[in-house]
Amino acid sequence: MPALPPSVVHRLSALIVGERAVAWLQIDNGLTLTAAGGRLDRYGLAALRRGEPVLEQAFFLEGLLPLEEAPYFVPSMELSGGVAADLHFHIENGCVWLLLLDVTAERDATRRIQQKAYDMTLLQEKEVLLNRRLEAVNAALRATRGELEASRDLARRELERKHLELAEARTLQLALAPPPFRGVVGTSAVTVDVVLEPAKEVGGDLVDHFLIDDDLLVFLLGDVSDKGAGAALMMARTHALFRGIINRPDASALFRAPENAVRLVNRTLSASNASCMFVTLLIAAFDGAANRLTYTRAGHVPPFLRRLDGAVERLAVAGGVPLGLSEDAVYRSASVSLRPGDEVLTVTDGITEAMDPSECQFGEDRVAAVAGGGLPRLLADVRAFEAGGVQSDDIAAVLLQIGNRQASCAAG
Amino acid sequence: MTAMLQKKICMLGAFSVGKTSLIRRYVSSVFSDTYLTTVGVKIDKKTVDLDGRTMNLILWDLAGEDDVNALRLSYLRGAAAYVLVADGTRPATLDVALSLRGRVEADYGPLPFVLLLNKNDLPEQWTITEGDMDGLRAAGWWVRSSSARSGEGVEDAFMDLAIRTLR
Ligand SMILES: Nc1nc2c(ncn2[C@@H]2O[C@H](COP(=O)(O)OP(=O)(O)OP(=O)(O)O)[C@@H](O)[C@H]2O)c(=O)[nH]1
Ligand SMILES: [Mg+2]
Numbered sequence: 001m002p003a004l005p006p007s008v009v010h011r012l013s014a015l016i017v018g019e020r021a022v023a024w025l026q027i028d029n030g031l032t033l034t035a036a037g038g039r040l041d042r043y044g045l046a047a048l049r050r051g052e053p054v055l056e057q058a059f060f061l062e063g064l065l066p067l068e069e070a071p072y073f074v075p076s077m078e079l080s081g082g083v084a085a086d087l088h089f090h091i092e093n094g095c096v097w098l099l100l101l102d103v104t105a106e107r108d109a110t111r112r113i114q115q116k117a118y119d120m121t122l123l124q125e126k127e128v129l130l131n132r133r134l135e136a137v138n139a140a141l142r143a144t145r146g147e148l149e150a151s152r153d154l155a156r157r158e159l160e161r162k163h164l165e166l167a168e169a170r171t172l173q174l175a176l177a178p179p180p181f182r183g184v185v186g187t188s189a190v191t192v193d194v195v196l197e198p199a200k201e202v203g204g205d206l207v208d209h210f211l212i213d214d215d216l217l218v219f220l221l222g223d224v225s226d227k228g229a230g231a232a233l234m235m236a237r238t239h240a241l242f243r244g245i246i247n248r249p250d251a252s253a254l255f256r257a258p259e260n261a262v263r264l265v266n267r268t269l270s271a272s273n274a275s276c277m278f279v280t281l282l283i284a285a286f287d288g289a290a291n292r293l294t295y296t297r298a299g300h301v302p303p304f305l306r307r308l309d310g311a312v313e314r315l316a317v318a319g320g321v322p323l324g325l326s327e328d329a330v331y332r333s334a335s336v337s338l339r340p341g342d343e344v345l346t347v348t349d350g351i352t353e354a355m356d357p358s359e360c361q362f363g364e365d366r367v368a369a370v371a372g373g374g375l376p377r378l379l380a381d382v383r384a385f386e387a388g389g390v391q392s393d394d395i396a397a398v399l400l401q402i403g404n405r406q407a408s409c410a411a412g
Numbered sequence: 413m414t415a416m417l418q419k420k421i422c423m424l425g426a427f428s429v430g431k432t433s434l435i436r437r438y439v440s441s442v443f444s445d446t447y448l449t450t451v452g453v454k455i456d457k458k459t460v461d462l463d464g465r466t467m468n469l470i471l472w473d474l475a476g477e478d479d480v481n482a483l484r485l486s487y488l489r490g491a492a493a494y495v496l497v498a499d500g501t502r503p504a505t506l507d508v509a510l511s512l513r514g515r516v517e518a519d520y521g522p523l524p525f526v527l528l529l530n531k532n533d534l535p536e537q538w539t540i541t542e543g544d545m546d547g548l549r550a551a552g553w554w555v556r557s558s559s560a561r562s563g564e565g566v567e568d569a570f571m572d573l574a575i576r577t578l579r
Pocket of ligand 1: 433531560561
């Protein structure tokens with residue numbers, strides 16, 4: 001580098017000394033501070049003691065002295081008071097010279113840029129982390145949704161299976177209702193018609209009729225206190241118990257005084273009735289030779305007896321409590337004479353208590369009024385009354401009609 | 413008068429791991445949530461008592477390293493020991509610490525050092541496992557978890573290091 005004129009050197013040093021707040025230290029071989037000057041106060045070094053060890057006074061020099069190479073440079077060191085200095089070391093005449101130049105402004109400018117860059121990087125790191133967490137949550141959500149769908153499928157299949165089973169059960173239950181009867185009992189022409197319509201797939205109403213000997217027609221109508229599958233089982237059980245009696249040698253005696261058959265069935269039902277369901281029942285035996293109807297009414301809606309002339313009587317004698325409540329329950333029967341043209345209509349409360357949209361009941365009077373019109377008419381009236389509303393209870397009915405005395409018998 | 417016992421100790425690590433905060437906690441018993449990045453180096457002094465002997469720790473708080481600003485290794489000249497700092501909530505800072513340690517050892521040989529996994533007051537964000545730490549310990553490292561916020565592990569780390577500079 002070409003030598004600079006003394007005037008330039010002077011000007012330059014004046015500039016640097018002024019702007020950089022130059023301070024200087026001179027240190028001998030024994031690391032003693034021999035001299036110091038310049039803007040020592042700027043760097044917190046105003047109280048330096050000449051002639052004493054430098055490292056105890058300027059502790060930032062620890063590790064730097066003795067100098068391993070010269071010249072030597074330590075950039076941007078913050079000393080006391082937030083002031084940053086560049087440290088320049090050189091050796092002359094066996095002494096170490098240290099120049100301190102103020103670079104606080106540059107340090108602050110660099111810091112502003114660096115701060116922005118780091119803050120930005122930290123933000124990006126956070127974003128990546130958040131995204132990763134979000135993805136993990138999403139994956140967990142997807143897995144949960146998958147599991148939900150799987151269990152919903154399972155539930156759907158299970159439901160379908162149950163529907164199928166119930167449909168089967170319905171078919172079997174409806175098959176328990178016997179076909180209509182048209183024939184001669186004793187000397188009377190008799191018809192029996194039945195209706196059985198569970199409110200749900202299966203129900204708790206039971207209806208049956210059968211002949212005992214040639215002259216006794218038995219019909220029964222029952223209503224289990226509950227609805228649905230449990231009631232259906234109770235209904236089937238009750239049905240089977242009565243059917244079982246038919247095959248006993250004393251069947252005739254048991255049904256001619258139907259309270260006996262009821263007592264038998266009640267005892268069995270009550271003995272093992274964990275569910276505490278009960279059955280209201282109307283059982284009646286028509287003796288076609290004597291034209292007498294003997295009935296036992298166990299808590300059931302009283303049947304409607306419509307005479308030929310249109311007068312309606314109720315078979316209201318109480319015969320005992322519903323079946324299934326008490327093993328020791330006592331049952332009685334009552335009798336009534338029937339004449340040709342008479343008919344006996346027995347219904348369950350699914351008919352008398354059918355509701356219209358304003359929650360009024362169909363009622364026994366309406367049943368009495370339409371008695372004589374046949375079961376299809378009765379059912380149509382109930383449906384019309386319900387006006388499209390849901391059927392709330394199982395519906396069952398049995399209609400016994402006494403015809404004219406059999407021609408052949410009359411002739412014979 | 414015996415010569416004063418005085419040691420230079422450097423703080424190294426990625427940016428924003430808590431080097432400045434650890435020194436402020438150690439020297440002034442304060443902590444701040446505000447992040448003010450360090451440029452160059454900042455010098456602090458802490459006087460400790462080692463079994464009756466007084467020792468000055470001259471603490472060099474160096475600017476953190478990132479992809480752009482590499483550490484000026486020349487700042488370590490004359491250091492008696494160093495503290496490697498990583499942020500337990502930012503796994504990448506542990507890699508930076510490992511890399512720094514390699515470079516320091518290449519230039520200055522095996523100086524005593526301690527690795528601080530800092531910010532252990534943030535357990536929910538903590539990502540470094542006990543297993544990771546055990547692995548390093550098995551390799552002969554002094555590894556501690558610390559918190560400049562709570563002060564946990566700070567004093568012990570510097571004292572450990574001060575004692576080891578005397579061996
Ligand atoms: N929660 C918590 N935060 C901390 C802890 N230590 C530091 N911080 C925070 O972390 C940020 C960075 O701390 P600094 O001490 O400035 O980090 P540094 O390593 O000196 O950063 P550079 O100087 O840029 O390299 C600040 O916001 C601190 O408040 C800690 O132990 N716990
Ligand atoms: Mg810092």
